[in-house]
Amino acid sequence: MLKQHPLFAYYLGKVVAYVFTIWGAFTITFFLFRLLPVNPIDAWVRSLERQYAATISTGPEMVNYYKEQFGLNGTLGEQYVRYMYNVIIKRDLGPSFINFPTPVQELIGQRLPWTLFLMGASIITAWLLGLLFGLLAGWFREKRWSGALTNFSIALSQIPAYLIGVFLVMFLGYQLGLFPTRGAYDAQYAVGFNPQFIGSLLWHSFLPILSIVLVTVAAWILSTRSLIITLLGEDYLHYAEAKGLRTSNVMRRYGLRNAMLPQATALALTLGAAMSGQLLIEVLFVYPGLGELLSRAIQYFDFNALMGIILLSIFSVMTASLIIDLLIPIIDPRIRTAIQAA
C-alpha cells in the first residue's frame, strides 16, 4: 500500500521520524544529566543545615522528601517513566530547584516572552535586511561594492554574536554611554503600554538585538546572493528586461520571488531554533530570558528546569522542521512530482 501512495508514505515517514527523533533526543538528554555524578539535593540540604544552624533535623527524611518532590527517588528507570508520564500526560514539568517551589512551566512562561521578543525581533530584522542587501549584491555582482559587501559579510558571519556584543557593550555602552548594558527595561517604569515603558524596553534591547542582527544578517546576505546569482541566467529575466520593465520591478517580482521559497523555509527553521535563546548574549546583557535561566539551571543542576528548557528547544526546532517538510510538497509542485516519481 505504501508503494502505491508515495506522497502518503512521505508524510508518514516524516511524522514517524519527528516523533522518534524527539523521543530519542529527550531520552538521551534525560539520562545524560541524571548519570552525571552530581547530587544537588544533598548539597542543598547541607546548605540548609548551615543556614538554619541545625535547628531542624536534617536526617534522611528531609532528603527523601525533597527527592520525592523533584522526582529523584527510585531507580533511574522509575524516574524516567515517572517523568515521561508527568510531561506527556499531566503536562507538568515539575518544580524548579533554584526557584522552589515554582513549577518549571511557570518559570518558562515568565521568561519565554523576553527571549521570543529578543530573538524574534533580531531574526526578522536580519532576514529582511539580509534579503534586501543579498538581492542587491547578487543582482549587481559585477560592481565593486558588491564584492566588498560579500567579503565583509563573510567576515561578519563567522563571529559569534557575543564577541560582537562585547565590543558593542564596551564602546557604545560604557565608553559612549549611549545605551544601557543590562536588563530588559528600567525598573522604575510600570509595565504596560505606556510610552516610557516601551521606550525603555526598546532602548535596553537595542544593543543585544544589534549584536545578533549584525552577525545573522551576514549569513542571510550571503545565502540570498548565491540564490540570486543562480537565477541570473534564467530566460524569464531576459524576457522581462526585453519587455522594458523597470529594473527594480524585475528584481522584485521575478528575482526575489523565486529566491523567496528557500529563504522563507530557512526563516521558519531559524525561528524554531531560536527558542533556546542566545544564552551567552542574555548572560552578557543580563537579559531576563530563557538563556539566563538556563545558565543558572546548569550551574545548580536544576534538572527539571534544564530538561524543561531543552525540551522546549528540541520541540520547537523539530516542529518547525516538520511543518516545513509537510508544507513543501504543497507549495512547490516540483517537489511533489519528485516524491511521486520516486
Next chain:
Amino acid sequence: MQFLINSWKNSGKFKFGVIVLVVLVLIAVCAPLIYRPIIGDVSPARPGVFQRWLPASPQHPLGTDGHGRDTLTDFLAGLQTTLFIGFFAGFLATTVGVIVGFISGYKGGAIDTALITFTNILLIIPAYPILVGLTLVLPNKSMVTVALIVALFSWPFAARTIRAQVMSMKEQPYVELAKVTGQGDLAIIFTEIMPNLLPYVLMSFAFSTVGAMVAEVGIAVIGLGPSDAISLGMLINFAGSWGAFTRGLYLMLLLPPAILILIFLSLTLINRGMEEYLNPRLQNVTGQ
C-alpha cells in the same frame, strides 16, 4: 593536493586565508621562544609569578595582568591553546564524521536510516547546555579533555555533509563503470570515491575547527575552560572579572576577541575559496 594548489591559484580569498592562518600558526609554534625568556620554566598558566598590574617594561612588554601573569605570555599561550583545541577537536570530529557519513551514504538501507536518525538526534539536542553541564562536572580538565568534549557535538555536521556527497557520488557514471568492470567494493571506495571526497573532507575539517573553537570560547567565557592552560576565551572571562568594561582595559578585553575573529576569518576564507573553486563542478552533481 592538486586541488589545494588549484584553489590557491584560483581564489584571492583562499590565499588571504592561508597566509593569515600560517602566520598565526607560526606565531603559536614559536610562542615558547618568545615567552620562555620572560617567565622562565614555569607553566604559562601559573598565576602569581609576578606582581599584578605592572605597567609595560622591558621585562614585560605588555605589563602583567590581574593574576600576576605576564600579559604577552597570556596572549601567546592563549593563541596556542585555542589553536590546539580547535585543530584537535576539528580533526576528531571530521574523522568520526567522515567514517559515519561514509558508511551511511555508501551502504544505504537500514544502516543508513539508523545512523542518520542517530545523527539527527544529536543535531537536535542543544549542544551548549550539555557542553556546560559536562565541563562543570569534571573539575580538572586538560586541553585534550576539553577538545574531546567539544568534538562530541561537532561530528554530526561533518557526517551529514560527507553522507550527502557520497550518496550523490555513488550514482556517478564512473562508479557504475568501475562496478561493471568488476572492481571490488574496497577498490571502488579508495580509487574512485575517496579522491573526489577529499575537498569536502577538507572543508568539513575547516568548518569543524571553527565550530570547535566557537564552542570552546563559549564555555571558557563563563569560566569553564581547561584547568592547566590559558585559552583566548578564558582571557575574555578574566578581563570581565577584572572589571575591564568599567576600567577601560581595552587590551585585555578586546585583543582576545580580535585574535579569535582573525582565526575564524582565515579558516572561513579558506573554506569559501575551496568552495568557489569547486562550484562550477558542483552544479553538475545532483545532491539528494
